[in-house]
Amino acid sequence: MKKFVNDPKQFVPEMLEGIALANPRTLKYVPEYNLIMRADAPNENKVSIIQGSGSGHEPAHVMIVGKGMLDAACPGDVFSAPPMDYVLETTKLLASPKGVLHIINNYTGDRMSFDMGRELAEAEGIRVETVLVNDDVSVKDSTYTIGRRGVAGNFFVIKAVGAAAEQGADLDYLVNLSNRVNAATRSMGMALTSCTPPAKGSPLFALGDDEMEMGVGIHGEPGRRREKLANANVIVDELLEAVVSDLPYKQGDDVALMINGLGGTPISELYLLYGRAHKQLEAHGIRVQRNYVGNYCTSLDMAGCSLTLVKLDDELVKWFDAPAEAAVRIF
Amino acid sequence: MKKFVNDPKQFVPEMLEGIALANPRTLKYVPEYNLIMRADAPNENKVSIIQGSGSGHEPAHVMIVGKGMLDAACPGDVFSAPPMDYVLETTKLLASPKGVLHIINNYTGDRMSFDMGRELAEAEGIRVETVLVNDDVSVKDSTYTIGRRGVAGNFFVIKAVGAAAEQGADLDYLVNLSNRVNAATRSMGMALTSCTPPAKGSPLFALGDDEMEMGVGIHGEPGRRREKLANANVIVDELLEAVVSDLPYKQGDDVALMINGLGGTPISELYLLYGRAHKQLEAHGIRVQRNYVGNYCTSLDMAGCSLTLVKLDDELVKWFDAPAEAAVRIF
Numbered sequence A, B: 001m002k003k004f005v006n007d008p009k010q011f012v013p014e015m016l017e018g019i020a021l022a023n024p025r026t027l028k029y030v031p032e033y034n035l036i037m038r039a040d041a042p043n044e045n046k047v048s049i050i051q052g053s054g055s056g057h058e059p060a061h062v063m064i065v066g067k068g069m070l071d072a073a074c075p076g077d078v079f080s081a082p083p084m085d086y087v088l089e090t091t092k093l094l095a096s097p098k099g100v101l102h103i104i105n106n107y108t109g110d111r112m113s114f115d116m117g118r119e120l121a122e123a124e125g126i127r128v129e130t131v132l133v134n135d136d137v138s139v140k141d142s143t144y145t146i147g148r149r150g151v152a153g154n155f156f157v158i159k160a161v162g163a164a165a166e167q168g169a170d171l172d173y174l175v176n177l178s179n180r181v182n183a184a185t186r187s188m189g190m191a192l193t194s195c196t197p198p199a200k201g202s203p204l205f206a207l208g209d210d211e212m213e214m215g216v217g218i219h220g221e222p223g224r225r226r227e228k229l230a231n232a233n234v235i236v237d238e239l240l241e242a243v244v245s246d247l248p249y250k251q252g253d254d255v256a257l258m259i260n261g262l263g264g265t266p267i268s269e270l271y272l273l274y275g276r277a278h279k280q281l282e283a284h285g286i287r288v289q290r291n292y293v294g295n296y297c298t299s300l301d302m303a304g305c306s307l308t309l310v311k312l313d314d315e316l317v318k319w320f321d322a323p324a325e326a327a328v329r330i331f
Helices: A008-022 A084-093 A108-123 A154-166 A171-183 A232-244 A267-283 A314-321 B008-022 B084-093 B108-123 B154-166 B171-183 B232-244 B267-283 B314-321
Strands: A027-030 A035-038 A048-051 A100-105 A128-133 A185-191 A211-214 A225-228 A254-261 A287-294 A304-311 B027-030 B035-038 B048-051 B100-105 B128-133 B185-191 B211-214 B225-228 B254-261 B287-294 B304-311
Touching: A008 A027, A008 A035, A008 B267, A008 B287, A035 A084, A048 A084, A048 A154, A084 A100, A084 A108, A100 A108, A100 A154, A100 A171, A108 A128, A128 A154, A128 A171, A154 A171, A154 A254, A154 A304, A154 A314, A171 A185, A171 A314, A185 A232, A185 A254, A211 A232, A232 A267, A232 A304, A254 A267, A267 A287, A267 A304, A267 B008, A287 A314, A287 B008, B008 B027, B008 B035, B035 B084, B048 B084, B048 B154, B084 B100, B084 B108, B100 B108, B100 B154, B100 B171, B108 B128, B128 B154, B128 B171, B154 B171, B154 B254, B154 B304, B154 B314, B171 B185, B171 B314, B185 B232, B185 B254, B211 B232, B232 B267, B232 B304, B254 B267, B267 B287, B267 B304, B287 B314
Parallel strands: A048 A100, A100 A128, A254 A287, B048 B100, B100 B128, B254 B287
Antiparallel strands: A027 A035, A185 A211, A185 A304, A211 A225, A254 A304, B027 B035, B185 B211, B185 B304, B211 B225, B254 B304
């Protein structure tokens, strides 16, 4: 296995320990619950924002805990939902009089853990609301999902809600804002290669040297179809067509455009993809007002990308532009 | 070839165009010379800082042009030094009454282009100074280098000099500061896989499934030796031993620690490596006061890492902590 790993069972705890050692003043790590939280949380003057999911999607979500972003992330093992008690204990530790917001990417396992964790937290008198992210247009239902999957679009939900929470917005406003961002956001991804989970030690799925998977999920779930490997422009155009036609995004719209790497693709290639997507959108009268290029929501070491659009309005731009601090220095 | 590419000959220009489209207000792109420069440069009140090298090491250097960093980067094609006339024209465009500083990683091809470009620029009355970065301890001479190679340590030279230049430091001070940072900095890298240059379309070198290359260069140059693949802790300890013993870094030293990804390694694995390196240094009484984890100087899509230490003093910390803006949003 060509990865940096010791005991695969310790992959997630060792990564989390590294994050904590790199951020001693701003982060707390609670090993019992895989919990990474802001050292200054909970703050009784703000709603606490929590996201949890399987690991393997870094920087989502353990590396985007910080001011104006998440208050805490409680990941499970690689590609496994966090256990219900992680959700419960995280929610208890982060309990604020203004309430707690759970942001969940739409996977059945995550929903189950968060539903149960929320119920138990509410029984202890904590007010919790839940929002779902389901931005992936590629398939209707999927291997681990009923309904659409949540992928890199979750960044925009977290960014907006994190900024608004920092300024004291209440829980109802944040639920509404989350749903507004999610409704304005669409994504689709594709894989050039499989990823290799540490505990498996071999690729999760087989993809021929001349093949690519359009619409792949971030856990290697099958997408729309397997196609013959194409050049970068063809790939961008196919992703754009699927994403633009879905909302649909229209001439005159202002959008944010994200080109997200899936973990194994260098940033040089992501900017090459960005250039094509930007020009194609502008040629269709869709104005790219904000851009995000890099690794936001990955699938371990998968070579591949996803493309996300968000239809902007003044309120969303305000929250997207607000200051934010990621827990770790991505750059 | 499993890469995002159209015509391999257009790989670098298409990437540069993407960078420029993503940063219309802060960057200028001059296609004739592969030049990415700050839109507000040259500034007659500051020395202009220029770095050039082959492409394929992004974000170095075209993505770290910005306030408090580089004023311009003029890359060559993938793993090829920029032609002499790129260096000359870039230097002319960036000419400032306070002078121009060329930062060069120590590769023979880069030195040749920059030496000749400098000579021609000086003939036109521009004051130019040159500093070399040669932080790689792995081998004395190398495939494309006489003396030690320059690798991810260049980030620290750029960061310090960029910050000082922004505050009006003169050219002599900057040359001295560059040399001080370089003298305090040591690195070593290793590869789990080869990289694949777009124009070649296949791996640059062969590495068995159970092998790794310790001391690899960022163009796939051979390192110290090929070894049997080991676990993450063993790899970190071997890199640390080589780097620490070289300066040497000693008990009581304050250091900055960088774990740099080579392009194809996910950030989850980099933080796992960071945790081990941090703990081992602290156990030896070497205090990690600043940390940098991510992709700073890559080798296309190579899976691998490098480890860099910088011995800190108050002046270096001041410049490392100064505000800086990368041209592109890495996060």
